[in-house]
Amino acid sequence: MCHVALALLLSATTASGQENLAATATATASNARDGYVPANAVDGVISDESRWLSHSGRKAWLLMDLGVPKRVTVAHVFTGYQDASAVRSFDLEYRSEDGWELIPGGRVRGNSQTRLVVEFTHPVSTSAVRFVNRDPSQVARVREIALYEDASVAIGTGLADRSRGNRPEIDPTRHLVVVNQVGYQTSWPKRFTAPLSPDGALFAIRESNNERSLFRGVVRNGLGDFTGFRPADGDVEFLIEVSGKGLKSAVSDPFSIREDLYQEQFWQAAVDFMIDSRSVVGTHPSAYGGSAWRDGTYYDFVVPSLVLLYLSDPEFVESMPKQLDWHYDKKRILSKDFQFDAKTPHSDGVLDAARGYYADLEPPHPGAPDVIKLIHWGLGYYLLKPASKDPSGDPEPWKVQGQTVEQFAFLLWAWPRLELDRWLDKSFYDRCQAFVSKHWEESGLLENSKWWDPATYQSVSDLMGPNPMGGYLHPYKGRHAPGHSILPNLLMYEVTNRSGLPNSERYLHAAQKQTEWLIKNIDWNDPRSTKGHRMSEHKTVPGLVWFLQNYPDHAPPDLPGFIEKWAQVAVSRSNNMWDFRRFDLGEHWTIPKLNEPGNLAGFPACALSASWVVKDPELVKRLRQLAVAQFDNLFGRNPIQAAAPGHPENGFRLVERGWPKLYPKNVCARIELCRGALCASPGSEMYPLDIDGKFRHPEGWVNFNAAWNVGLAYFAWDQYGRAPFHNGKTRIRTDR
Ligand SMILES: [Ca+2]
CATH class of the missing domain: 2.60.120.260 (Galactose-binding domain-like)
Structure with missing residues (x-):
């Protein structure tokens, strides 16, 4: 230590x-x-x-x-x-x-x-x-x-x-109080970590400019819980002071407590990131990987994440400032003077696709929310350039990838719910529907992917080594979350039923078949089946919950028990002072070798959705604590006491300390200076408290931010009770 x-x-x-x-x-x-x-x-x-x-x-x-x-x-x-x-x-x-x-x-x-x-x-x-x-x-x-x-x-x-950058000092004669530096939502679990404090140390919460204690409690097992402290919304910042038990007292960083803190502090940064990181037209005229977003790939989930975010609070999304000007961007991109930087991998055809997007498609309505303009950009780009290949050692060939096709289902499904006729031309819907009809089956979305099978996974001890199946870094890269197509198939089942299109049953049957396969073949105790999928786990568990809540009569009878088992395993791996859901209970706190802030960002979608269907109230309570705690970790409640953004000045004004180790600027996908970028989080080497532990690769990734959008959407659904379950009814739980 x-x-x-x-x-x-x-x-x-x-x-x-x-x-x-x-x-x-x-x-x-x-x-x-x-x-x-x-x-x-x-x-x-x-x-x-x-x-x-x-x-x-x-x-x-x-x-x-x-x-x-x-x-x-x-x-x-x-x-x-x-x-x-x-x-x-x-x-x-x-x-x-x-x-x-x-x-x-x-x-x-x-x-x-x-x-x-x-x-x-x-x-x-x-x-x-x-x-x-x-x-x-x-x-x-x-x-x-x-x-x-x-x-x-x-x-x-x-x-x-002075070699340690922004790493904190630890004074063993003092308490140490580690919090979410942005803050806490008033009506949610609120916990902090005091890693050096003996059991029985006292904590007190006060306003940062006032000595009077407002709430008191006791530290146990390195944890303090102040869920019961529910101040009225205001602009004050709070501090936690821990004292007693033979150590000098210490105070935490300042933090806020507000009912809607996540929406107030995070949503704009989340959308800004997707504006800035667009390929070609964003903050850098390049397209690392050849996708619609820089460093994106066929499995990046950006478009679905934006659909889910919009659905979780349409009024708020529509009230956000409008920064995107389609006509201005069109003029810029179609100009013969536009300088595309084609040096990054898989740039062939990218500029043609971007120009085709502006030349061929009907524009979104000028008053549309930026989220809609981004969704239009993403799917519009894929209509023009549907085939792709992941540039980082993926054996999948250049083709129209199923995980690109399934992104279209989210827009088609959401169209009437969000009344998208207000913002997008009907011709866009028709082109998306035609694309899905053409590619869904041939891209394998009705089948079980071979990559879901744990037999194809690299072992924990040899994740960089040769894989007999050819899947470099599989599953740790996060390319093929088990059952990723279950939810898209369910969405298409509704879309085809709604539209009177033929063959709707095949989508339902595919979802059933894929779910049954998961129940039979996936052992949640194998950490590679869960957290091993890095930032993509949110495609698995929420999809299963969606099935159970929307189509209980069609879901496999073992599905409730299967979801509950996932929840029990997640809880069993989280019994530590950080409330951190570990990879395993051996030497791996995080997935081996790789950087995983997207896993923290997407985990709340898994934990909260599971909490909507499990029966045990203690399990529900713990899942909600863990959902918050993984977000807390992302914003500083971790051994290095630093938040995931390397440049918190770009969208995170309440963060005290951004990630200490920075990725070089202006290389690869140029994600570092995008507003709202999440860059890094501690690896196993820093747990439970080793501030000199080795840093992992600190490069941000559009996939991390896509997972964050999904996490934010599920927090909002849980908070505002608007999850699109039960065929449009608004309550997510009947017993809350
Ligand atoms: Ca020297």
Whole structure:
């Protein structure tokens, strides 16, 4: 648990033999890059800025002249850049009467640690130590080298560590109070984590500018619950102070409590993201992956997520500011001066599709909500360019993918409910209907996908390895959530019935067949069947609930028990101080290797929909707590105490600390600076509380934000009771 930070804090006073002998050394080197002088390696600062950098391809050494002979027993060697590129092979040598000699125990090979303790097998007395890079193919990147006489000295003693970016400090003598930095919804579960606090520590809630306590409680198992605190809506911010049980008191970040906080704080950012990340016409004139959204793919679910968001509160969506101007964009894209950036993967045909969209289709009504204009853009683009291929190692060939086709069902189904004749031309509906009729069956949506079968999944220990089925990173990439076509088939069942089209029964039969297959073949205890699908789990459980609620007489009889079993497994994996739904109860808190904020963002759709059909009131209560807690995690209630957006200034004004490790700007899909981008969340390496744990890949993804839209929609449905179940009746539960 947070070993390095604790060690640093406990070593504030320097014992005998624990001085850094390199601090007063004079450093010289074989060579150095401009600005990265040898003295940087002994300036007492561990940082990327204060490094010594050698030229590549040359023998490189760094000499630390101690002036007079000193006894040295251990070296602390800080190398690399950010969390990687440690110097792989080096020798530590000392100056003897006969010249340079290897220090016993000073030979390092195959190193990948950016913070390395090199303890000598025999101490040396010497007036100089030399670091010699033994891999000429690698630039020597040396942030700092410290030398000590006492081998037991804690790593980094006497040094200022600025390599950790925005990582928080942890003071083991104080309580630590970790909250959702944006805040909590008044009528929902409200919980925080106090990871260092013993049971029985007291907490008090107050306004940030007032000392008076408004609510009190007790911390148990590292958790505090203030669900019972329900202040009237106002503009004040609140703090939680935890005290007692032998630790100094501490206060949380400020946060809001409001009835409609998610809608007030998140919906605009969610829509802004989809505006900015559009391929070609958004904030960057490129199309990484060749989809309608940059870095999107056939399984990205953007269009359905926007339909669900609109359905969950039509009045609010229609009241949001209108930013999109179809005619302005048309003029821009059709101009011969428009500069499309075709360098990103799968850009062939993209500009033609974008221009075709503006040239061939009837525009949306100028007064339509941005959400409708985005849906029109997405499906309109796919009408012009239906075939696609995922650029990241997917064995599926270039074709019209079923998960592209099924997105159309959401619009067709929602058309009369949302009275879309107000905003879109009937010709658009007809083209979408014709597209579905042409491609539904041939793209496999009436069948069970082979990729749902756990026999095709990579093992947890070898997820990057070869897969006999050819599915790179399957299921962890999230391409084929089991039963993803169940809900689309049910929607088409309603659409065809409504329209008097033939063969409506085949959609219902497909949904039944697919559901029965899942019940028979999917074991929720296998974590790969649930959270293993990364941000796509929200396609599975909510679809099953939809079936049960809308067509109870047609649903397989085992379906209620199957959903309840999913809920029980989810709850059983969440019994920890973060209320965090883990991947497994072994070493994996999150899915192995990969970045998964989309899983947090989409989880509420699973938990809340399941809560509408399970019977046990305790299970319902816990599912609602977990739905909120995964959103809390996304906004800072996690071991690194940081929210998922890397640039919270773009749409998240209440966030105190965005994600500390940033993805480079202006590369790949250019998602980083889109408003509303969710970038990263802690991996297993940071749980339960290791603030020095390794960062995972911090790149945002349109799929994460699509999952967030779905999570937001389900929160709104639950809150406002407007879920489109029971054939249009508005209540989602009859017993609440
Ligand atoms: Ca330095």
